[in-house]
Amino acid sequence: MTPNLLQADVLRHLTFTQGKDAPHASLQDWRLALSHAIRDRIVVPWFAATRRTWADDRKRVCYLSMEYLIGRVLEDAMINLGLYDVAVEAMAGLGLDLRALIDDEPDAALGNGGLGRLAACFMESMATLGCPAYGYGIRYENGLFRQHFEHGRQVETAEDWLAHVDPWEFTRPESAYTVGFKGQVEIRDGREVWFPEETVTAEAHDTPVVGWQGKWANTLRLWAAKGTADFDLARFNRGDYAAAAEPETLARTLSRVLYPDDTTHQGKELRLKQEFFLTSAALQDILRRYLANHGDLGALPAHVAIQMNDTHPAIAGPELIRLLSDVHGLPFDRALEIARGCLGFTNHTLLPEALEKWTMSTFGTILPRHLQIVERIDSWHRRNWPGRPHYLGILKHGEVRMGELAFIMSHKVNGVSALHSQLVKTTLFPELDAMHPGRIVNQTNGVTPRRWLRMANRPLAGLITRTLGEGWEADLDRLRGLEPHVEDAGFRADFAAAKHENKVALANWIGRETGLALDPHAIFDVQIKRIHEYKRQLLNILQTVAHWHAIRANPEAGWVPRVKIFGGKAAPGYAVAKEIIRLINDVAEVLNADPVTNGLLRVIYPPNYNVTMAERLIPAADLSEQISTAGKEASGTGNMKFMMNGAVTIGTLDGANVEILHEVGAGNFFLFGLTADEVARRREDPEHARKAIQASQPLLDVLQMIAEGRFSPAEPERYHGLVHRVWHHDYFLVASDFAAYHAMQAEVDRAYADPARWWKMAALNTARSGFFSSDRTIRGYMDEIWQTTSAL
Numbered sequence: 001m002t003p004n005l006l007q008a009d010v011l012r013h014l015t016f017t018q019g020k021d022a023p024h025a026s027l028q029d030w031r032l033a034l035s036h037a038i039r040d041r042i043v044v045p046w047f048a049a050t051r052r053t054w055a056d057d058r059k060r061v062c063y064l065s066m067e068y069l070i071g072r073v074l075e076d077a078m079i080n081l082g083l084y085d086v087a088v089e090a091m092a093g094l095g096l097d098l099r100a101l102i103d104d105e106p107d108a109a110l111g112n113g114g115l116g117r118l119a120a121c122f123m124e125s126m127a128t129l130g131c132p133a134y135g136y137g138i139r140y141e142n143g144l145f146r147q148h149f150e151h152g153r154q155v156e157t158a159e160d161w162l163a164h165v166d167p168w169e170f171t172r173p174e175s176a177y178t179v180g181f182k183g184q185v186e187i188r189d190g191r192e193v194w195f196p197e198e199t200v201t202a203e204a205h206d207t208p209v210v211g212w213q214g215k216w217a218n219t220l221r222l223w224a225a226k227g228t229a230d231f232d233l234a235r236f237n238r239g240d241y242a243a244a245a246e247p248e249t250l251a252r253t254l255s256r257v258l259y260p261d262d263t264t265h266q267g268k269e270l271r272l273k274q275e276f277f278l279t280s281a282a283l284q285d286i287l288r289r290y291l292a293n294h295g296d297l298g299a300l301p302a303h304v305a306i307q308m309n310d311t312h313p314a315i316a317g318p319e320l321i322r323l324l325s326d327v328h329g330l331p332f333d334r335a336l337e338i339a340r341g342c343l344g345f346t347n348h349t350l351l352p353e354a355l356e357k358w359t360m361s362t363f364g365t366i367l368p369r370h371l372q373i374v375e376r377i378d379s380w381h382r383r384n385w386p387g388r389p390h391y392l393g394i395l396k397h398g399e400v401r402m403g404e405l406a407f408i409m410s411h412k413v414n415g416v417s418a419l420h421s422q423l424v425k426t427t428l429f430p431e432l433d434a435m436h437p438g439r440i441v442n443q444t445n446g447v448t449p450r451r452w453l454r455m456a457n458r459p460l461a462g463l464i465t466r467t468l469g470e471g472w473e474a475d476l477d478r479l480r481g482l483e484p485h486v487e488d489a490g491f492r493a494d495f496a497a498a499k500h501e502n503k504v505a506l507a508n509w510i511g512r513e514t515g516l517a518l519d520p521h522a523i524f525d526v527q528i529k530r531i532h533e534y535k536r537q538l539l540n541i542l543q544t545v546a547h548w549h550a551i552r553a554n555p556e557a558g559w560v561p562r563v564k565i566f567g568g569k570a571a572p573g574y575a576v577a578k579e580i581i582r583l584i585n586d587v588a589e590v591l592n593a594d595p596v597t598n599g600l601l602r603v604i605y606p607p608n609y610n611v612t613m614a615e616r617l618i619p620a621a622d623l624s625e626q627i628s629t630a631g632k633e634a635s636g637t638g639n640m641k642f643m644m645n646g647a648v649t650i651g652t653l654d655g656a657n658v659e660i661l662h663e664v665g666a667g668n669f670f671l672f673g674l675t676a677d678e679v680a681r682r683r684e685d686p687e688h689a690r691k692a693i694q695a696s697q698p699l700l701d702v703l704q705m706i707a708e709g710r711f712s713p714a715e716p717e718r719y720h721g722l723v724h725r726v727w728h729h730d731y732f733l734v735a736s737d738f739a740a741y742h743a744m745q746a747e748v749d750r751a752y753a754d755p756a757r758w759w760k761m762a763a764l765n766t767a768r769s770g771f772f773s774s775d776r777t778i779r780g781y782m783d784e785i786w787q788t789t790s791a792l
C-alpha cells in the first residue's frame with residue numbers, strides 16, 4: 001500500500017460512497033471516506049478468516065456481552081494494518097491533517113467501564129491471536145451519557161454516536177431473528193411450546209475487528225431491535241399516525257439506551273428484556289450457523305464455546321435449553337448437558353448490589369417458559385447434589401438469582417484476578433465451589449498493548465522499538481529486555497523525555513479545554529475510573545486538601561509540585577458518588593485560585609471521561625491511583641495500562657494490584673493500606689472511623705475545613721452529609737486508610753525528587769508489564785475454558 005494508492009481509494013470513496021466533490025467535502029466527509037478506504041483493507045483478512053474457519057470446521061468462541069467500550073476505531077485499525085504512516089502522507093497530499101480526521105471520530109461508548117472495555121480488548125486480542133470468535137452485543141443508539149459540570153455538579157445528556165453514519169458497520173437485514181416476550185406456554189404433541197405475546201426482530205450489524213498486522217479478523221455482531229408487526233397502514237390512513245408507528249417505537253426501545261449503572265442492579269423490566277434480546281438472538285444465530293454444516297446437536301460443545309460476560313447474559317442457560325429441547329426436540333437432561341458443555345461464566349464483581357436478581361413475578365411475566373426451565377434446572381441440581389444446603393438455590397425468596405444460575409449452567413466459572421478468584425470461591429460461591437471443585441478458575445485480566453501502548457504512546461513505543469527492535473507489540477514479555485537498560489542514565493533520560501513529551505501534550509490539551517496552565521515538571525497524579533465509594537476518590541480528594549493545608553502552613557518547605565487529575569462518571573442515580581464529584585470540583589476551584597499554593601498543587605477534573613480521554617491521560621501519568629478498599633476491586637484494568645506506560649502505582653492490595661506488585665517488585669510500587677482480611681476485621685469495631693480520625697490531626701483538620709464550608713462558602717453545610725458519613729458510616733474505610741495513604745504520598749514526593757530513582761522505577765514498570773497483555777489472558781481462556789486453538 002502506497003500513499004498514492006490510499007489517496008485514490010479515499011477519493012473514490014469520497015465520490016462514490018459519500019457522494020461528495022472534494023472542494024465541498026467537510027472534515028467528516030473526508031473522515032468517512034478514509035474510514036471506508038481502511039475498512040476495505042480489513043475486509044480481505046476478514047473474509048479469509050471466515051473461509052478458513054469454515055473450511056477447517058474450527059471451534060468458535062462466542063462472547064456474549066451487554067457492553068463493548070470500543071472508543072475510536074480509525075486510528076487503531078490503521079495501526080494494526082500498518083497503514084498509519086502511509087495515511088499521514090496520503091492525507092497530507094490531499095491537504096489534510098490525519099490527526100484532525102482521527103479526532104473527528106466519536107467514541108463508540110457502548111459500555112460503562114471496566115467490563116465493557118475488557119470486552120473490547122478481548123475482541124482485539126482474539127483477532128491478534130487468530131482465535132475464531134464472534135462478539136455479540138447490542139447496538140445501542142445512545143451509548144453512555146455525556147457528562148458536563150454545572151457549578152461543579154454532574155449533569156448528564158444523551159450521547160448520540162449514531163447520529164452520524166458509523167462507517168465501520170455492515171448492516172445485515174438478511175440476518176434477523178425473532179425474539180419473543182410474555183405470553184403463554186402450551187403443550188402441543190407432548191411438548192411445551194411458548195407462544196409469546198410480543199415479538200421483536202433482532203437485526204445484525206457487523207463490525208470487523210482486525211488484529212495486529214492484519215493477519216486475522218473477527219466479527220463484532222451487534223443487534224438492533226425492530227418491530228415485527230407490519231406497519232399499521234389502516235390506522236395510518238385513518239389519520240392515527242402515532243398509533244400506527246407504536247409497535248415499531250416499542251421494539252426500538254430495546255436497543256435505544258445503555259443502562260448507565262455499573263454497580264446497582266435495579267430489577268428493571270426493560271433491562272431483563274434487553275438481556276434476553278441479546279442472548280436469544282445470539283443463540284439463534286449460533287445454532288443456525290452450526291446447523292448449516294452439522295446435523296448432531298450433541299456435538300455442539302466441540303464446536304462452540306459461549307462465554308457469558310458477567311450474569312447479564314445468564315439467561316443463555318435456559319434459552320439454549322429451550323432452543324435445544326422445545327425447538328429441536330432433544331430431551332431436557334440432554335439439552336442441559338449440551339448447554340453446560342458450551343457455557344462459561346466470568347464474574348466481575350463481589351459487590352452484592354451488582355448481583356442480578358429478578359423477582360419471580362417479573363421474570364415469569366416476561367419469560368414464562370424460561371421460569372419453568374429455571375425451576376427444572378434448579379431441581380435437577382438439587383437432585384444430583386443431594387447434600388446441597390437448603391438455603392442455596394437459583395430460586396429463593398421469590399427471586400431468580402442470576403449468579404447461581406450462571407454458575408450451575410457453566411462448565412467453568414472464572415474470576416478476573418488471583419485475589420478476586422479466591423474471593424469468588426470463599427465469599428460468593430463457597431457452597432457451590434465445594435460441590436463442584438475445580439469449576440472456578442482464575443483468568444487475570446489484561447489490556448491490549450496495541451491500543452494502550454503502541455497507539456496511545458508513540459514516544460514511548462518508539463523508544464521501545466529503538467531499544468528492542470520490532471514486534472514486541474504481539475509478544476509483550478519481550479519488554480523484559482528493557483530491564484538491563486534502566487541502569488543506563490542515557491536510557492533513563494530517553495524514557496523521561498518520552499514521558500515529558502506526553503505531559504506537555506496533555507498540558508496543552510488541558511490548557512485549551514479548561515484555560516488552566518499546568519507545569520509539566522510537576523508529578524502528574526491521575527485517578528480515572530467510574531466514581532464509586534469503594535474506589536475511594538474521596539480518600540484522594542481528602543488527602544489533596546491535607547496536602548494543600550500543609551503547603552499553606554509552610555510554603556517554602558521545598559514541596560514537589562503536583563497536578564492531581566481526576567476523571568470519571570457517576571451513575572445518574574448514585575447520589576453519594578455525585579456529591580464526591582461536586583466536592584472534587586469545589587476543592588479544585590478553591591485550590592487552583594490560591595496564589596500561595598497553585599504553583600505547587602493543582603486539581604484538574606476534565607468532564608466526560610471516556611476511552612479517548614484515557615488515551616491522552618494514561619501516557620502522561622507519573623502516578624497511578626489504585627486505592628480501592630481491599631477486597632472490592634475485582635481486578636482493575638486501568639492499573640495495567642498505567643503500568644505499561646511507565647507510571648508508578650500508589651495502591652492497596654486489591655484486585656490485580658496484587659499481581660502488579662508481584663511483577664514489578666515492592667521497591668517500584670507505593671503500597672499502603674489495610675489488606676482484605678484486615679478490612680473485614682476493622683469493620684467489626686463500630687468505632688473504627690472515629691478512632692482513625694482522632695488519631696490523625698491532618699484528617700481531623702480536613703474534615704473540619706470541609707464541614708465549615710471552606711470549599712462551599714455560599715452554602716457552608718453542603719458537605720455535612722458527606723463528612724458525617726466519614727465519621728459514622730465509613731463502610732469503605734476511608735478514615736482507617738487515610739494516615740497510611742498520606743504518608744505514602746510523601747514518599748512519592750521523595751522518590752520523584754530523586755530522578756535517578758524515579759525513572760528507574762518508572763521504566764521497570766513498563767519493562768515488567770508484559771504479563772498484563774490481554775493476549776496472555778485470552779490464551780488462558782483458550783486453554784482452560786474454551787478448548788480452542790489458534791488458526792494462525
Ligand code: 26Y
Binds near residue numbers: 349416445
Ligand atoms: C447489572 C448491572 C448493575 C451491572 C452493570 C455493569 C453490574 C456490573 C457492571 C459492570 C461491572 C464492571 O465493570 N466491573 C469491572 O470489571 C472489570 C473487568 O473485569 C474489573 O477490572 C473491575 O475491577 C470491575 O469493577
